[in-house]
Amino acid sequence: MTIALDSPNSLESASRLFQHGRQTLVLDDCLDWLRAAPSNSISAVVTDPPYGLVEYQPDQQQKLRAGRGGIWRIPPSFDGSSRRPLPRFTVLSANDRQAVTVFFREWATALIRVARPGAHVFIAGNPLVGPLVSTAMEASGFERRGEIVRLVRTFRGGDRPKGAEDEFKSVSSMPRSCWEPWGLYRKPIDQPTVAANLRVWGTGGLRRLSEKTPFLDVIESGVTPARERSLAPHPSVKPQAFLRQIVRAALPLGTGVVLDPFAGCATTLAACEALGVQGIGIEIDEHYFRLAARAIPKLAAL
């Protein structure tokens, strides 16, 4: 199915659209895009949203790109390892929690109209924000269906108390993260059974690994390989090996349209292209939109 995205005739819309194979990337705010998209048009969502809600604002991105100041923590070499920039996530204030809840309530309300009945939504998270997103998704009408555990050892957490590392050598202020939660939601089916929903909409279930083995909710995953990071230089880039497993599971019959409303370097679209399925990505930041346009064909070919 092809989805009408924008007037294809104006120069402005051409510069906001990138197409490669079965993939369409749009430079836009996903809330605006979702409000204009046709109802019941998306078969699955695979996405990795911004959580601080400020770290992807233009001023913070300028600071990150300049390597100075802002919310992006660029710690010195520490404990023998040097790190890539990470936004801070060790504490969420009541205001932060409220902002995340309000944003995801608005987002999920716009999304549920566009998703087909039975469409699954996979959302990358972390242990601090996961419950807030869950509350917003359920309040907007999605069903919580579980959580995928991506087994990955990141550099998040595990630090000694800031400014007193020597004084409290044997203390960490929070656990070092060894897994990443991906919330799994579904728009309720509108047919009497999953089988009937699959026949009508092609959605409602998850694709099995094989006829004998169902899709599993724990997935072994390394950090994103250096080669992929160099092709898609985004601070939150996700690995193809993991995303391809998620995209494959998200389309139970192997066809349909996958949406990534927070596309970044369009790693979800690259996974869709590698699997031969249609993907739509929305990215608000022009710098990442341009990087993504270059990255999709290269990542898909890996």
Ligand SMILES: C[S@@+](CC[C@H](N)C(=O)[O-])C[C@H]1O[C@@H](n2cnc3c(N)ncnc32)[C@H](O)[C@@H]1O
């Ligand atoms: C965590 S990153 C996603 C990175 C992606 N997983 C990858 O592998 O490249 C979130 C992205 O969402 C974008 N973003 C933030 N707010 C947005 C909005 N309202 N609409 C569309 N994109 C948005 C940010 O610019 C950022 O690139």
